[in-house]
Amino acid sequence: MTAPLPLAISMGDPAGIGPEVIAKAWGARDVERLPPFFAVGDERAVRQIWAGPVERIGHPGEAVQVFARALPVLSVVDGGTIDPGRPDIDGARCALQALELAAGLARSDSAAGLVTGPVSKAELYRIGFTYPGQTEFVAERCGVSRENAVMMLAGPTLRVVPITIHVPLSAVRDLLTIDLVVARARATARGLTRDFGIAAPRLAIAGVNPHAGEGGAIGREEIEVMAPAIAQLRVEGIDIVGPMAADTMFHPRARARYDAALCAYHDQALIPIKTLHFDDGVNITLGLPIVRTSPDHGTAFDIAGQDRAEPGAMIAAIRMAGEAAQRRATAN
Numbered sequence: 001m002t003a004p005l006p007l008a009i010s011m012g013d014p015a016g017i018g019p020e021v022i023a024k025a026w027g028a029r030d031v032e033r034l035p036p037f038f039a040v041g042d043e044r045a046v047r048q049i050w051a052g053p054v055e056r057i058g059h060p061g062e063a064v065q066v067f068a069r070a071l072p073v074l075s076v077v078d079g080g081t082i083d084p085g086r087p088d089i090d091g092a093r094c095a096l097q098a099l100e101l102a103a104g105l106a107r108s109d110s111a112a113g114l115v116t117g118p119v120s121k122a123e124l125y126r127i128g129f130t131y132p133g134q135t136e137f138v139a140e141r142c143g144v145s146r147e148n149a150v151m152m153l154a155g156p157t158l159r160v161v162p163i164t165i166h167v168p169l170s171a172v173r174d175l176l177t178i179d180l181v182v183a184r185a186r187a188t189a190r191g192l193t194r195d196f197g198i199a200a201p202r203l204a205i206a207g208v209n210p211h212a213g214e215g216g217a218i219g220r221e222e223i224e225v226m227a228p229a230i231a232q233l234r235v236e237g238i239d240i241v242g243p244m245a246a247d248t249m250f251h252p253r254a255r256a257r258y259d260a261a262l263c264a265y266h267d268q269a270l271i272p273i274k275t276l277h278f279d280d281g282v283n284i285t286l287g288l289p290i291v292r293t294s295p296d297h298g299t300a301f302d303i304a305g306q307d308r309a310e311p312g313a314m315i316a317a318i319r320m321a322g323e324a325a326q327r328r329a330t331a332n
Helices: 018-027 043-047 060-067 089-107 121-126 134-141 169-175 178-196 210-216 221-235 266-277 312-331
Strands: 007-010 037-041 054-057 071-075 114-116 150-154 159-162 202-206 239-244 260-263 282-286 292-295
Touching (some): 007 089, 007 312, 018 043, 018 071, 018 312, 037 043, 037 060, 037 089, 043 054, 060 071, 089 121, 114 134, 114 312, 159 178, 159 266, 178 202, 178 282, 178 312, 210 221, 260 266, 282 312, 292 312
Parallel strands (some): 007 114, 037 071, 202 239
Antiparallel strands (some): 282 292
């Protein structure tokens, strides 16, 4: 029988906590029952902060066998002088090359899926990175438009999708269109079926304004954008309710009535998910031809290299990627 393909994990910024949480995830592989994976990046970033076994590999095909005895690392360009907690341009170049290589391996079916470690967008911008984040970069490499690549944040009790993402709050009103809402909802429904095995997904959509606009008294986005989009989606057979008042849709009884909540803007989605699942939240990109997840935290430069980083979110991202990859393989 053919051995299962391993997951590819880009290390992220070598000066951040990415190398540490990847190494700790490998250390917990048996207890957490994680699928095989290999790291992509500068192996020195791991050796510098971790005393466990690390083994360089030359090809993803070697990872499954190595995984039982050591953390497999597929090395990229030297990241320069690695000083945990102090990002620099060399580290940003290393992070970008690792992301490019890991994404390419997933696209070419050399890896079962892609897990991305945290990067410093500020440092990436200094070397010419022009994307809002890793999600948009990976989507372009996969030939998928930004509208059809949906960022979902998922935890054990809540899944949320921001309809608009890294934009000023003042820009949300102009960006929020019927077409965008419909595209996000379609991709979410398909992704819940494809990657989470939910045959008949239930969606809920939050209003933009307090109390979902109070029938137009506190804003008309719910009437002019949300309601027509919801009507169109229902005609297509998608189970969706709303627009709902955002302040009443995240308590336990409300969460039990939907499989994913679509939110108008970044903080409306990320505040509840990070409140409930700060240590085990996962960023999963729906709508891609590959599986892509990421821990829902940043580089945490303030604690990098101090053995203080909790690996829970990375472990959850690896587990979710493995489960989604298995569902896709079974469906095919």
